[in-house]
Amino acid sequence: MRSAVVVGTGLIGTSLALALSAKGVTVHLRDADPIAAHTAASLGAGSVEPPDAVVDLAVMAVPPALVGTVLADAQAEGVARHYTDVASVKRGPQDDAVAQGCDTVRYIGGHPMAGGERSGPTAARADLFEGRAWVLTPTPDTATETLNTALELVVMCGATPVVMGAAEHDRAVGLVSHAPHLVAALFALRLARAEERAVSLAGPGVRDLTRIAGGDPALWTDILSANAGVVADILDEVAVDLDDAVAGLRALAATDDAKHAEGRRRMDLLLHEGRAGRKRVEGKHGTRPARYRTVGVLVGDQPGQLARLFADADRSGINIEDIHLEHSAAQLTGVVRLSVEQRGAATLEETLRGQGWRVQ
């Protein structure tokens, strides 16, 4: 890929334009708002001059609802050999493209799984996509050459391509991103309505559960809006299991022995399957985890503790996969939980104990 047009110079468009420019691609920037395009250009994302020949790739970095129209216009103009977009849902834009009579042979949907709390070109970074998954959703007739051009874009941005169908993509992000946000918010509702004394007993568990509910409501209403039906279907399934769980708990609360045993069996099944599901998203690098163990280390509140801890942990030569800092109510000391591969846990513990740390 030598040349590209980026239509829409918001956070995502400008970031990928920065990444492509850094790799020597000639990037032409367009935006309905000329100030945004000029801002992106001034940041080194490319030029606001129109291309004087057909470019290799045009990227529609516009909101989901506009992808179909903007793609149809760009194709009518014949600006590029291949076309993609970066909208966070894929089925609506693909349906729109078909409805607008777009050439779906030269088009492939795309969704880089990255974003930021701020929007607009000034929030853009060339490394926004580094190490992130970037889903590509071919239409039934996308050309191999178009797929390969999109793959080149993904790799140039430092992301990892994942190919799937548009509907499959929307279900997947509904499951791993949109529905989790709502579930966290739904439980956080209970905290909003609780008495202060109850909330004061909150520990790391409920903090983990509700962390993502801290996101911007307006932004999340937009996100949910674009995939609302899919998320509703997932939550309907959650509701069925929730009813089941309540029935299991009511049985568990029964004084009747047979009923209690039945409740115990049901909860045990649910918790076992839940643990199996949790295991599928543990660890990093997208692979099934080797098997992690958590090493808890007591740390004080004074400065320098964390730096000293991680310096000492380094001496063990064990790679730390995850960090988790726990404080409970009114606590002056905390526990840092370090997740490491099981076989390295003993070495890490020994090293830390040798350096005077209190390891749990």
Place this chain on the structure above:
Amino acid sequence: MRSAVVVGTGLIGTSLALALSAKGVTVHLRDADPIAAHTAASLGAGSVEPPDAVVDLAVMAVPPALVGTVLADAQAEGVARHYTDVASVKRGPQDDAVAQGCDTVRYIGGHPMAGGERSGPTAARADLFEGRAWVLTPTPDTATETLNTALELVVMCGATPVVMGAAEHDRAVGLVSHAPHLVAALFALRLARAEERAVSLAGPGVRDLTRIAGGDPALWTDILSANAGVVADILDEVAVDLDDAVAGLRALAATDDAKHAEGRRRMDLLLHEGRAGRKRVEGKHGTRPARYRTVGVLVGDQPGQLARLFADADRSGINIEDIHLEHSAAQLTGVVRLSVEQRGAATLEETLRGQGWRVQ
């Protein structure tokens, strides 16, 4: 407090016996299993010899269902001036104590909010309760002297006392501990049943949401069993909000403009209240947070990065409130998110940038 009897030398009983012994209290250990009592004694938790006079405090460190009987026996024997327990639910044991005709003037319920993944005396640690909340639940007629003796126990163990009623306690732990575990497990069920490709897109959000679902199912069935009715009530409330959320999403998915706007309004309300609830459990020290900001720093996968990062962060003099390590699918680099008080964020960012870190 100069002398105590600890009935039950499991994790909790042995840990508090170790803490009391370390403070110079004469501790007498009892357990239905003499090997457990001897093991605890050999660890320095106290003596297995019976006391030769009435002790200051007897602690029933036995399962919730046994508290009433064991308390009645100990009081009939007249072993102590004051009595408490450490069961993780409080209403059942208190009702049992009343039903068994116990002296509720000299008894106060207790629940140290600490535990561990392993059980039994060998897992015990004198610092198990350090910095943790320890709920005390007086009966309607608990004597002030009994409350004060229990407070002495809590402070000797390094914990922070919180006084509330038994039923209020059970609702509070149902809300901040038991129900969250089930909600995490319920969502993890969906992951258990999902296709591998969908799960491969999982990022830090859904990992946070489901983290606690990784707990031991048998242990959690026991915990839920002791508070099942309360947890069922909380989940019933969640189910009502969940139905509401699904209705909101269906409206949001509608093509009809008025319906869509109504869906948007409902989701926005839900997400706003959810965010407010989340804010109540943010931060540490049990206080309402000053206002935190998150600073994201890109780190590589090579050893030494975290140590260097925290050493550099220390130079800023800004206290780090929380740490969060993010990796997405197939990622070789990660983002460490450092939560700090808002007023310190700029200083931290500046310091880290000055040391060559890529700050988001």
